[in-house]
Amino acid sequence: MLDANLKTQLKAYLEKVTQPFEITASLDDGAKSQELLGLLNDIVSLSDKITLRTDGADARRPSFALNRIGGDIHLRFAGIPMGHEFTSLVLALLQVGGHPSKLEADVIERIRALDGDYSFETYFSLSCQNCPDVVQALNLMAVLNPRIKHVAIDGALFQTEIEQRQVMSVPSIYLNGEPFGQGRMGVEEILAKLDTGAATRDAEKMNAKAPYDVLVVGGGPAGAAAAIYAARKGIRTGVAAERFGGQVLDTMAIENFISVKETEGPKLARALEEHVRAYDVDIMNLQRASALVPAAKEGELHEVKFENGASLKAKTVILSTGARWREMNVPGEQEYRGRGVAYCPHCDGPLFKGKRVAVIGGGNSGVEAAIDLAGIVSHVTLLEFAGELRADAVLQRKLASLPNVTTHVMAQTTEVKGDGQKVTGLVYKDRNSGEEHLVELEGIFVQIGLLPNSEWLKGTIELTRFGEIIVDARGQTSIPGVFAAGDVTTVPYKQIVIAMGQGSTAALSAFDHLIRTT
Incomplete structure (x- = not known):
């Protein structure tokens, strides 16, 4: 699973592990379970302080939990944490293995002092650069406080859950089964939402400076x-x-x-x-x-x-x-933000695999987004307000070569359509003829500047x-x-x-x- 160079680097990191711990995998007969098993076998081969069990009974398969021997840590990955999440995996291995975090002492104490039972679920995608901050923050909180549980879930691998919960933007965080937050959040931001007195204490400290x-x-x-x-x-x-x-x-x-x-x-x-x-x-x-x-x-x-x-x-x-990011400011945009209206194609693109999407904006960002999404979704409709695309020529040539991309210039988006739960389409006006068109789709990526x-x-x-x-x-x-x-x-x-x-x-x-x- 891991190449020789990555194994060498990981082995050096795992030398910092001071407390024995075990990985408990929940697997089935699928190819992804075998892929995960290969990764976990590579990990345990690099440290004599890590053991692997394959008798896990978690309903999400493939998944695996990390826990110290005789410990009380509730930290799980559902999926195969490679891509942007490989760093999250390495940090989790080190922290469960006793390596101290770099968090400031007062923040650590605030985490340990949280009173309550918190069960977090985070949906991520492997291409999301915002997701690791959330995953790493909640993993660390689960290591520090036994009353905090966290499972990080690869949304692309658990599509049924994504559809049931209508998750259309990552990272999406649930607490005790209810939506908690979307987008990048670090430890301090999560703490601020859990510890309602934090803002008042911060204000007092700042006023005294x-x-x-x-x-x-x-x-x-x-x-x-x-x-x-x-x-x-x-x-x-x-x-x-x-x-x-x-x-x-x-x-x-x-x-x-x-x-x-x-x-x-x-x-x-x-x-x-x-x-x-x-x-x-x-x-x-x-x-x-x-x-x-x-x-x-x-x-x-x-x-x-x-x-x-x-x-x-x-x-x-x-x-x-x-x-x-500049918003379209059209009816339906705010109502369906995070429910089909998105601003980060790298983060949320994998959630729209096989679906129809639109990209709003024909500059470099918009055309790059359309090119990236074309490799994931079934069809991309690119809408540009001006009479021609503004992206670099090399990007326009690449875009024109893609068979599942349709481009409309002189197109003004006027409305986002939805069924009350998620996006179902958008309306744009042809600025030459004044005629309005409805495009049926599941996702809209806004890329129109700052x-x-x-x-x-x-x-x-x-x-x-x-x-x-x-x-x-x-x-x-x-x-x-x-x-x-x-x-x-x-x-x-x-x-x-x-x-x-x-x-x-x-x-x-x-x-x-x-x-x-x-």
């Missing part, structure tokens, strides 16, 4: 670069982010980050956070800004307010809140009509001492490497402002 020399709002590439450059100047630096990593977390393949031939968004996001944490930076994650109160006059402090009721003050502020996360700044700072923060070459905004960087600004090219450069520029400009005014 002393003013910063530089406060960075946003934790994507621009915010991370700004924090590092500011901290290297030896000034008091804080970062408040809605989710550290930003939109990079939702990016699949990255092949234009100079000096790194190829990487994936979540991997880069982890590297960004590790780099920032190497400096004396106060990171406050899961904090959504709600208002900016500029200093009344030079020499006074700016204030940023947050949705949890907290506020932070700083001599200078760097706004790097990034952007998010929208800046700047609504909370309206009326406070100068924005374009598109909502972008207007900045000069130094990252200076319309408010002295407030700078901005990254996709939320007027810089024309929304690229990771450009955002990092902007963040660095903004931090250096903030430092220059400090030495000139304080």
Whole structure:
């Protein structure tokens, strides 16, 4: 199952196992069970502290559970965790085997102190880059607290469950049989939903913090670069982010980050956070800004307010809140979001195997999505608002070669149709003739660009009509001492490497402002 190189790497990792544990497999006579058995045999051959049993009685087959000898851990994989989930498997093996996690001590204590019985189920796909964060978070919580159970389920392998529960987006999380959440979630986000007093405690801690020399709002590439450059100047630096990593977390393949031939968004996001944490930076994650109160006059402090009721003050502020996927804003979109309307073809594509889908948008992202989906689904309908596709020529040639893709230009999506439970089709208008057409399908993937996360700044700072923060070459905004960087600004090219450069520029400009005014 595993090649020689992967076995060598895994063996090195498994040398960190300190506590014996067993794997209990539940198998049937199918090919997937034999494939899983091959994987598990490879694993146990690499460590004398791991044993394998094949007498499991779980109804989901193939599946396997991990538990310490005489222990009380409830952690299971239903399916074969390869692809993006192989890292989740390795971490689970290490953590069940006694290797400590890198979680902060107070977070570990909060997990252990949870009072209640929690049975989690997570549906994932092997091509989903968002799923491992959820799987790894819940696996670790199951290792730390015996009252927490978790099973990670490959939705593509257990299609009957997917259809019964009408799961059309991954990761989808169920708690005690009821929907708990969708999309990327880490340990702290899950804890925040379980521990309802966490937001109040966070607000109290934030309100007690002393003013910063530089406060960075946003934790994507621009915010991370700004924090590092500011901290290297030896000034008091804080970062408040809605989710550290930003939109990079939702990016699949990255092949234009100079000096790194190829990487994936979540991997880069982890590297960004590790780099920032190497400096004396106060990171406050899961904090959504709600208002900016500029200093009344030079020499006074700016204030940023947050949705949890907290506020932070700083001599200078760097706004790097990034952007998010633009929505169609048509009837039915919100009603069927996660029930056929999706924004990540890599994550959710496998759930639509053999079905009919549409891709909205004819730029690079849209055409790449259509090409990828064509290899999974029965048919793809690509709709582009403009008179021609905007994707690179090489992508358009590939698209044109696919027999199960139909492309319509001058097509305006006007409505998402559904039966109350899931998507059944969409309506688009031919912008030349004005005629409306109904396309019957099961999934819609929206790929129409980005929208800046700047609504909370309206009326406070100068924005374009598109909502972008207007900045000069130094990252200076319309408010002295407030700078901005990254996709939320007027810089024309929304690229990771450009955002990092902007963040660095903004931090250096903030430092220059400090030495000139304080």
